Structures are given as structure tokens and as C-alpha cells.
Amino acid sequence: MPDISILTEADLRALVKLDLEAVDVVESAFRALASGEVIMPPILSMDIPAANGEVDVKTAYIPGFDGFAIKVSPGFFDNPKLGLPSLNGLMILFSAKTGLVEALLLDNGYLTDVRTAAAGAVAARHLAPESVTTAGVIGTGVQARLQIEAAHLVRPFERVLVWGRDAGNAKKCAADLAESLGIEARVETDPARLVGESQLVVTTTPSRAPVIRADWLHSGLHITAMGSDQPGKVEIDPAVFGRVDAYVPDRLSQCRTQGELRAAIEAGQVEVGTVFPELGEVIAGQAQGRKFASDITFADLTGTGAQDTAIATHAVALAVTAGAGSRIAS
């Protein structure tokens, strides 16, 4: 049987960049989702309360991709006390023709970071107004940085505003973005003013109460909310649903149970069973997202197995070209 390729986090960080190529690969996965031919089972999820831990398994088969990924994402939230990161995990790429293991991607969550940010760029590309001069980000973690860097690939804004609960973290995040993008980046202490001054806002928090209120919205705004990925999390005031011109989930079925849509349904702002076109349908031209420059648009990203298959395939293709990684007899 063929050898298995092993790629470590160091290999993958050297190979896979958050660039337009990664954005295009993730976009192709969303476009495939709209074709109805993607096979994406519900997420397998297991809580381990004894260790304050959880583990999720995602997968998807995308026609046209040579492989499919299975991603295992553990989150063990007492790890920082042990000097270890909370989030870890790996992806396994299988041949879509034979089911044989092709590659083990020991990324410790790095590829998830990249494909999540790339999805933000895809949403911005298809939903944000053509002209964005100021972007805002709510949150100050890894995704705050990566989402803004990804969005800048498709909407090269001149300025970014950062809001965070912790002033020091917000300052550090703004400094990092100023350096990585070479643009003006500053802390904004009032989230309402951040939204008011931005044409593109990304929320990146694990919040359990809304961080953006409906009365802050203004014409020509696009919001991407990517923080909510499980029941109980919410970043966007449910009243926002009644105020936007287009709400676009990454995967409707997932957003109903773990996205912003879940909270809006629970709050009675959205009827159970309401159908919204998905991001892939907007990309494929089967549905229209933004119609006018003055529209308000809202993308709800919960993260899909299709993105994992796309980024894992991309990573292995880059590794083959570069001759990177090690091999082991299967």
C-alpha cells in the first residue's frame, strides 16, 4: 500500500499561508456545497466534563476533490493551567477513491485557523460593499488578527479599529495588525462607534451575550460573525435579523443549531424553519447577497467540514510540490 505522508505543525506553517490561494480553495468548497453534491454529515461531538474538555469531529466529501478530510478538534479548557494550549487536534486526509490514509496533518489547529479566516474573506468578497475604507473587529485573539488579514486580501481597507474587553489585549492586537498589514490600526473603546465608522465588521468572540446591537447598524455595512460555533454562544443582537437586507449562513442546518440564527430563533425573532440562501449559493450565483451599496449584510460562520477537506487537500498539494514532510509505510 502507498506510504502515508506526515506533516507537522511546523511543516504546515511553512507551507500553508493565509493568502488568496487559500481563500480561493475555501471558496471552491463553498461553491461545491451549493451544488448539493457535497456529503457533509452532522458534527460528532463529545463532552468530557471530568476534564473540562470537548472534542468535535467534522468531515465532508466534495466531488472534484481527490481526498476528504476528517478533522478532530479537542478543546480542553484547563490546559492553560498546565502551560498547554486549550485547542489542539489534527486532520487526516483520505483518498476519496480508495479510503486509504494519504496524509496525517498534525496541525494543532493551525489549518482550522487558516480555513476559518479564509471563509471570512470569502464572505467579505461576496457580501461586503465594493469599497471598504475602514474595517472593525470585535475581539482580540488569533482569529481577530487572521480575520482582518484575510478580509484585507479582498477589501484592501486603509484603517482597522479594534475593540476588546481587555484594553491591553486590544492594544496588542491593533499593534500586530498595524505591523502585519502596514495600515493604520487603533483601539476603539466604544463598540457602537467602531461599528458606526466601519463598512466591514467581524466579530470573533466566544461571547454568550450579544456584542453588537441592532441600533448600531447603518446602511452599507457588512458584518461577519464567526465566534458562535455551539449552542449557548451569541455575538449578534437577535433584532439584527429583522434589520438586515441579507442574512447568509455558511450552512443553514448548522446555523440553526449553533450559529447566530439559533439565538434569533430562540428569541422569537426568526420563525423556525425559515430558509436563507447559504454562502455557497451566493457564490454560485443561485442567490443574491448584496443588491445595493446601501444594503446591510450579515454572514454567520459556524465552520464546515467542507472547509477542512478544502484546506487539507490544499496543504497536501503544497507539500507534494515542496517535497515537505516525512513518510511512513502504511
Place this chain on the structure above:
Amino acid sequence: MPDISILTEADLRALVKLDLEAVDVVESAFRALASGEVIMPPILSMDIPAANGEVDVKTAYIPGFDGFAIKVSPGFFDNPKLGLPSLNGLMILFSAKTGLVEALLLDNGYLTDVRTAAAGAVAARHLAPESVTTAGVIGTGVQARLQIEAAHLVRPFERVLVWGRDAGNAKKCAADLAESLGIEARVETDPARLVGESQLVVTTTPSRAPVIRADWLHSGLHITAMGSDQPGKVEIDPAVFGRVDAYVPDRLSQCRTQGELRAAIEAGQVEVGTVFPELGEVIAGQAQGRKFASDITFADLTGTGAQDTAIATHAVALAVTAGAGSRIAS
């Protein structure tokens, strides 16, 4: 972060034997299942019709085990045309405390073979009559051999009868068992006679129609059916349910959807919602399996994530002791 241990199929075949130690480890997993403290989510399952393939993901957290396994089992049934095995896959062992990857077990299904056969031995140990002189096996594949070898560890019978659809395969299976166990082993062309002469019968087929009929049953018989692991498969005549003294599923919820119980419910032989004590409850003494030597007992094995966690933990412990496998920086 700590290194990750990598064990190949060759490593694992050298380390992990189908012996009483493996049977005891798997038994401990079943006993833990009865405690109600095991966390075992439903199987993630994805069909890939374009490649005549499927992939299953199983996992379970067992209190008292240091790690939990996630097992990925692809089955791609056109592989033999390419000279490749249909069944493959791997297990990943994670720390139950930190969620960090501890070991990659590239077993191509070998550990599944062992833990599946070990479960058969556990069922025989707790349900078969004390005295078994003749065992019978329906089917001639890898599990036909391993199930009989495993059962022989706990019920050292003198003779084994083999029935298969293909006479040549049956002959080969009997010859292999004669050699591995050093006992009389012969083909029996009439499955009714095979059941009639045996005190312990194991069915190991992927059949979609019953291979054992209710009117073949006799007092003092134990049957383990391990072939059905998905909707549509069935090995045992549903009328058997009304004739046995104890029906014991490995996991009731799984057997309702993919075991022999599913077919019996569909046939109207068992009421929906009927509760049967599980194998773990019999092991733990919370329920009684066989009460009399003359009882007829019936174990329904669909395969559990708890067995995977048990065998993966066992394999890694043996590897540590032997200093086997290779390591890679995580």
C-alpha cells in the same frame, strides 16, 4: 508539547495479540459501559456512493482510562479490483486529561479485528454454557477465524464446525483453525446441523437475510451474532428473539438501529422500546444472562467506541513497555 508516538500495522501486529489480556481489557470497557459514566456519542457515518465507499467514526470516553480513542474506519468496496483491501483505517489516542494527541495507530483495521473478536470472547465467557465441546462458525473470513480463536480462550472446546457459502473458503478456514488451535476442525455443509451439534455458534457474515433459523435452536445453545453493523444487515431469524432465554446487546441503542434487534423490531417480533440488559450489565452483575445450563442465550455485537478506546490504550501501553514505534515532535 510532548511527542506523538506512531505505530504502524507491523508494529501493532507484533505487539497486540488476541489473548486473554486483550479479552480482559475489552471486558473492562464493557463493565465501564454499565456504570453509566462512559460517554459514547452516536457513530458519525458518511456514505460516498461515487466510490462505493463509506466511512465510520467511533469514539468513547471511559472513566479510569488515561486516554480516549477516535477510530476512523473507511470501507471502499471496489478496492479489491485495484488490488487493495476494502477495509482500512486508523485509531488516534488522545489524552483524556489534555486532549493532546498521544499516539497514531496506523493499524489498517487490525485493532478493530482484535477488539471485535475479544468482544466475542467476553460474550462467550459470560453467556455460553460452562461446558462447550463443539463450537460452530457461520462465515469464513478473518472474523470467522478470530472469533473462534477468541472463544477458545474462554471455552476450550474440542471441535469446531465451519459453514460458508463457498466450499473452498470453508475448507481453508477449517484448515487454518485446525492449525492455529490444534483441534479438530471441519466443514459442515448443513448450517442446521452445525447449530444442532454446537453449544456455541458465532455468525460472522455481512448477510442481508437470516442465516440461522429459529427452529434450529436447542437447549444449552449460545449464539453470538457479530456480522450486522449497519441497517439492512441481518444474520438471525427475528423469530429467534421469541425463543431465547436471554438476548444481550453490546449497546442497546446501537443494536436498535444496526444490530439484529433492528431487524426483529422491523419484523414486528420485538416491540419498539423494549429494554434488554446490555453485556456490560451482565458482566457487572447488574443483570443475569444465562441462568441454567439449558438456557438459550444470544449476544448481538455491533461494535462500540468503548472497545476502541480499550484496545488503543492497551496497544499504546504495550508499545511503551516494548519501546516500540517511532516518535514525532507535535
